[in-house]
Amino acid sequence: MEVSPTEICYQGSKYPHKLGASVLDTLLENGVEIPYSCRAGVCQSCVMRCDTGELPANCQTGLKDTLCSQGYFLACQCKPEEKLSVTLPNDLGMFGHATVVEKTLLSANICGLKLLSFLPLDYHAGQFINLRNAEGCIRSYSLASLPAQQEYLELHIRRHPDGEMSSWLFDEIQPGDLLDLQGPNGQCFYISDNPEQTLLLIGTGTGLAPLLGIVRDALYSGHTGPIYLYHGSGSLEGLYHQEILEQLAKRHENFSYQQCLSAGIGKQPVPLEGLLEKWPGRADEIAFERHIDLNNTQIYLCGAPAMVKAAQRRAFLAGAELALIHADPFLTRAD
Ligand SMILES: Cc1cc2nc3c(=O)[nH]c(=O)nc-3n(C[C@H](O)[C@H](O)[C@H](O)COP(=O)(O)OP(=O)(O)OC[C@H]3O[C@@H](n4cnc5c(N)ncnc54)[C@H](O)[C@@H]3O)c2cc1C
Ligand code: FES
Numbered sequence: 363m364e365v366s367p368t369e370i371c372y373q374g375s376k377y378p379h380k381l382g383a384s385v386l387d388t389l390l391e392n393g394v395e396i397p398y399s400c401r402a403g404v405c406q407s408c409v410m411r412c413d414t415g416e417l418p419a420n421c422q423t424g425l426k427d428t429l430c431s432q433g434y435f436l437a438c439q440c441k442p443e444e445k446l447s448v449t450l451p452n453d454l455g456m457f458g459h460a461t462v463v464e465k466t467l468l469s470a471n472i473c474g475l476k477l478l479s480f481l482p483l484d485y486h487a488g489q490f491i492n493l494r495n496a497e498g499c500i501r502s503y504s505l506a507s508l509p510a511q512q513e514y515l516e517l518h519i520r521r522h523p524d525g526e527m528s529s530w531l532f533d534e535i536q537p538g539d540l541l542d543l544q545g546p547n548g549q550c551f552y553i554s555d556n557p558e559q560t561l562l563l564i565g566t567g568t569g570l571a572p573l574l575g576i577v578r579d580a581l582y583s584g585h586t587g588p589i590y591l592y593h594g595s596g597s598l599e600g601l602y603h604q605e606i607l608e609q610l611a612k613r614h615e616n617f618s619y620q621q622c623l624s625a626g627i628g629k630q631p632v633p634l635e636g637l638l639e640k641w642p643g644r645a646d647e648i649a650f651e652r653h654i655d656l657n658n659t660q661i662y663l664c665g666a667p668a669m670v671k672a673a674q675r676r677a678f679l680a681g682a683e684l685a686l687i688h689a690d691p692f693l694t695r696a697d
Contacts, residue, residue, distance in 0.1 A: 371414075371447040385410065385448060386437040396450060397500040400693035401438045406547050407492055407500035408437040409456070415446035424547070429456075457494060457542040458483075462535055463514055468602040471521040472568060473532050476507075476514040479543060485509055487575030488552065488662075490690065491517075491545030493527065501527040504572035504664065504690065505546065508579055515543075518571040518602075522694065550662060550690040552579040560659040561589040564649045564673055566624070567600055569593075569665020572690055574603065576662055581614050589614075590653065594622040594645025594669070601641075622648050646673040656682035667691035 368379040370388050377392045379385075386408055389396055398408040403423060412433040421440035422430045434451060464476040483491070490504045507516035521532035535541070550572050552561075561580060563573040570593050580589055595601050607619040623641035642648045646669055653659070661677050663670045670691040677687050691697075 368442060369445050370442070371445070372449070379442065381443065382441060384438050385435075385440045385442065385446065389437070396437065397494075397498055398438060399501055399695055400697065401695075402693050402697075403436055403439040404691065404693055405490075405492065405500075405502040406436065406544075407502065409434055409451055410437045410440075410448045411435075411451050413447045413449060415442065415444055417446075418442055457544045460515065460541050460543045462537050462539045462541065465535065465537060468518060469599045471532070472600070472602055473519050473521070475517045475519060475531065475535070477517065477541065477543070478514050483509075483515065483543075483546060485546035486551035487579040488550045488572040488690075489546035489548045490550075490572070491515065491543050492547065493531075494542035494544070495527060495530060497526075499526050499530075500544075502547070504548075504550075504568075504575070504692075506571040506574045506578075508575060508582055510582060511578070516571075516575075518568040520568045525694070548690060550576070550664065550688045552576045552583065552585075553660065554580075554583045554585075556587075556658075557583070557585045558587045560587050560653075561585070561662070562649060562653055562656070562659050563589070563591045563662040563664075564594075564645050564669075565592070565663070566594040566645060566665035566669050567692075569663075569670075569690075569692060570603060572664045573662060574607075577610065577617065581610065581617060586616060589617045590649070591617070591619045592622055592645040592649040593619070594624050594665075596624050598623065598641070620645075620648065645669070646676065649673075650676050650680060654680070656680050659686060661687045663687070663689040663691075665690075665692055667693050667697050 370377045370379050377388050379388045399405045417435050421435040458481050460477040460479045463478050466474045468474050487508045490502045492500050492502050494500045503517040519531045522528045565573045601621045611617050611619045622645040624644045663673045670689050674689050
């Protein structure tokens, strides 16, 4: 990489900056610890503020207008061509507080958290919030709750064995504990313009959280078009919330729900009879085999980044309109 005369100034120190590198790259290479997770411009955990210098284009994509006008930007997406002076955001205005009101085990490595935000949060079911712990670690989690019906925020957390935030949320946090919270963020939510439209929702693992939120919102808003939800997992245990979803399908004729097993049925501890019918295979493959005409269909894709990427491509090639494909890949540091 070419060395440029630019530099990044942060907390009174100057760090040489290579053209083409992001502000996040430069700070990490120099041993400066700042929060980050996806490195792809999705999670917003790397937000910083520019005090002097010109921000390049595209490093504020997805941020609220009020933050953009104050010079906030995404450090992982910012590849400056001139000297920048940056700081971590002033907490006032960005992070609020919430208390944990309930914690439940949804499967062996997924827990449900209900949080009560100190200040009302104006959000759409399916959007995501960022949680921050006392160590300054920031991670994104999607909202399964429906603001019109639930006063708490409902999250589904999958425990990554060596994951900093998810292990802490899964193993340690308890009702009564406090958390910092920022949001809402993201564009993955129900749009009520066309109540007769078909909704096709495909998710893996805790990708169910935003999809459940979107289904709740659509049904609550009186959506009359068909709503198809495909939930996939590598194990039967990962197909949590079965009862809640089956109840919803019983109560609403236009909602149907299909569980899908992606990792060989033979490997599952269940009787073999009728298995293919009940758990037919990978969620995205089954969904696109069954739904060939994607015209005028809102498509929602959430969860494992590889599935989301493949499904986005497949939907587009099958004729879905780009503007009707909404995707939240659950990118982690490993991606
Ligand atoms: C928009 C969005 C919505 C999301 N919604 C949800 C949700 O509803 N539910 C949910 O469970 N998750 C969700 N996620 C994922 C979540 O934000 C976290 O990424 C996840 O919980 C892992 O965080 P962690 O701190 O536990 O793991 P991390 O500490 O970030 O580690 C994750 C993995 O990366 C590896 N790793 C850590 N550091 C590095 C490194 N420097 N280089 C390479 N690999 C590394 C670890 O070994 C581990 O395997 C969402 C993500 C996004 C972007
Ligand atoms: S948006 Fe920058 S690390 Fe996720």
